[in-house]
Amino acid sequence: MKKKINLRIVGIAIIAVFATVIGTTVIYYSLFQKQVRADLSISAKLLKDTRYFESVNIDRDKIDLSTERDELRVTWIAKDGTVLYDNDTSAELLTNHNNRPEIQDAFNKGVGEAVRKSDTMHKNTFYYAVRLDNGTVLRVATNAQSLRSVFLSVAPFIGLIILSIISVCVVISHLLTKQLIKPIEVMISNLENSDYESPYKELEPVCEMLKSQHIDILGAAKARQDFTANVSHELKTPLTAISGYAELLEEGMVETDKQKHFYKEIRKNADRLFAIINDIIQLSELDREEHGISFEKFDLYETVVECVNALSINAKLSNISINVEGESKFIHANKDLIKELVENLLQNSIRYNNPGGKVSVLVKTIDNSTCLIVQDNGIGIPAVDQQRVFERFYRVDKSRSKATGGTGLGLAIVKHIVEIHDAKIKLDSAPGVGTTITVIF
Numbered sequence: 001m002k003k004k005i006n007l008r009i010v011g012i013a014i015i016a017v018f019a020t021v022i023g024t025t026v027i028y029y030s031l032f033q034k035q036v037r038a039d040l041s042i043s044a045k046l047l048k049d050t051r052y053f054e055s056v057n058i059d060r061d062k063i064d065l066s067t068e069r070d071e072l073r074v075t076w077i078a079k080d081g082t083v084l085y086d087n088d089t090s091a092e093l094l095t096n097h098n099n100r101p102e103i104q105d106a107f108n109k110g111v112g113e114a115v116r117k118s119d120t121m122h123k124n125t126f127y128y129a130v131r132l133d134n135g136t137v138l139r140v141a142t143n144a145q146s147l148r149s150v151f152l153s154v155a156p157f158i159g160l161i162i163l164s165i166i167s168v169c170v171v172i173s174h175l176l177t178k179q180l181i182k183p184i185e186v187m188i189s190n191l192e193n194s195d196y197e198s199p200y201k202e203l204e205p206v207c208e209m210l211k212s213q214h215i216d217i218l219g220a221a222k223a224r225q226d227f228t229a230n231v232s233h234e235l236k237t238p239l240t241a242i243s244g245y246a247e248l249l250e251e252g253m254v255e256t257d258k259q260k261h262f263y264k265e266i267r268k269n270a271d272r273l274f275a276i277i278n279d280i281i282q283l284s285e286l287d288r289e290e291h292g293i294s295f296e297k298f299d300l301y302e303t304v305v306e307c308v309n310a311l312s313i314n315a316k317l318s319n320i321s322i323n324v325e326g327e328s329k330f331i332h333a334n335k336d337l338i339k340e341l342v343e344n345l346l347q348n349s350i351r352y353n354n355p356g357g358k359v360s361v362l363v364k365t366i367d368n369s370t371c372l373i374v375q376d377n378g379i380g381i382p383a384v385d386q387q388r389v390f391e392r393f394y395r396v397d398k399s400r401s402k403a404t405g406g407t408g409l410g411l412a413i414v415k416h417i418v419e420i421h422d423a424k425i426k427l428d429s430a431p432g433v434g435t436t437i438t439v440i441f
Contacts, residue, residue: 005180009173010166017165021158033126036144037113040128043072044140053085054134073141077103077129084136097139102129106137231393235276238269245269279409282340293334293420300329300338300370300441301363307342308361311350319355322346326363329370331441333421341417344410345374345437352435353378370441377434386427390415 047053053076076085081098083091097103105112106129114127129139187207245262248254254262308324315322331338342361349359353376362373381389388394393408418425418439429435 005177006170006173009176010169013169013173014162014166017162021162032144033115036126036142037128040126040140040142041111044128044130044138047074047138047140048130048132053132053136053138071142075139075141077137077139079107079135100127102127102139103137105129106131106139231276231280235273238273238276241269242266242273276409279413282409282413293337295332295334297330297332298335300331300372301326302328303335303339304342304361304363304372307339307346311343311346314347315350315359318350318353320350320353320357320359322350322359322361324361326361329363329365331370333441337417337420341414341439342372342374344414345372345439348410349374349376349378349435352376366440372439372441373436375434375436380431380433380435381427381429382431386429389427390425 074085074087075083075094075097077097078084081096081103083094083097085091086094100114102112102114110131112127112129116125116127117123123143125141125143127139127141129137131137188210245266249259249262304326305324308322312322346359346361353359357377360373360375362371362375364371364373385394390411392412414437415425421441424440426438426440427435428438
């Protein structure tokens with residue numbers, strides 16, 4: 001980050017320097033051209049005012065307007081374009097000037113200007129012509145450096161200035177970057193400090209966001225750590241039991257009439273092991289595929305009826321009656337996950353109920369939202385445990401949960417499915433009264 005900021009500041013400085021140099025050079029040259037034209041205009045008018053060229057019959061050999069360094073070229077042109085006098089070259093050697101634009105303008109308008117470039121000499125020749133009272137034209141001209149030659153002549157000085165400015169900018173950018181980054185580094189190092197306040201108002205939202213993300217990351221890390229520990233513990237229990245029973249059978253330490261009981265215990269623990277593994281796989285798939293789950297429109301009531309029919313045998317074996325009420329309500333969701341949700345809620349209502357208990361399932365609309373309500377008159381959940389029953393592997397009654405085959409992951413799966421569908425879940429329960437769980441789509 002520091003390197004990027006430094007490079008960008010230096011880059012901006014270089015662009016600014018070049019833009020300033022080019023802009024200044026162009027403006028300077030434009031002013032220089034105006035000054036050259038103004039000087040030529042004054043020179044032409046002064047020569048005109050001398051009335052030295054009013055008579056075409058004067059002895060032109062006696063005219064001497066030469067300068068030491070040819071700073072000013074004077075040319076006198078007759079009405080037909082013939083050169084009468086030139087202080088730089090013999091008039092007889094010069095061609096007719098009637099086709100020169102500045103001469104034509106002078107004949108037609110009184111004055112004329114032109115600039116002609118010399119690519120080989122890298123110079124510009126400025127011409128200014130004025131018409132005299134006798135109809136002839138007097139033209140003055142001077143050479144000046146072109147924009148390119150001006151720029152090349154000052155290029156070494158510009159290069160030194162640019163290097164100096166870039167060097168200064170590198171130092172300044174380093175200091176500025178250090179000042180900009182330091183509060184952020186301090187802020188990051190104080191994410192766990194709730195009393196820390198951001199040095200800049202602009203950083204307050206970022207600071208709050210980073211604190212929130214930091215807390216979430218720590219929470220997620222702790223949750224993963226707890227989940228790993230819980231998984232190890234939950235898997236260890238049935239595996240230890242299976243290993244123990246199998247070892248006793250292998251050593252021949254179990255009487256024949258009791259072997260059937262041991263085989264039954266091995267199968268029961270194996271079933272429990274498979275149930276835990278299946279629920280863990282289900283949770284991991286939900287975590288991995290949360291953003292790739294497909295949704296469709298289907299009848300929630302019809303899906304609930306299918307789930308109730310599938311679990312009716314389990315309910316009868318536990319002497320539990322299930323009643324379904326409601327009407328057709330279509331929702332946009334993943335049908336397989338909703339079936340998983342309904343089955344988990346029903347299994348919990350059957351598992352944690354009393355013999356002869358009842359389970360009611362209702363599908364209806366509440367405040368323009370489709371709701372699924374699963375109610376039982378079972379053992380209920382104490383208020384102190386109601387906030388934690390959706391945690392993974394949390395059980396209110398551990399002995400009963402294990403005896404009935406519960407893995408402690410059913411409501412965690414339910415909560416995850418609810419979150420995937422942007423739904424809400426409400427729990428209302430009391431010991432000895434029963435439990436009501438409402439899912440609002």
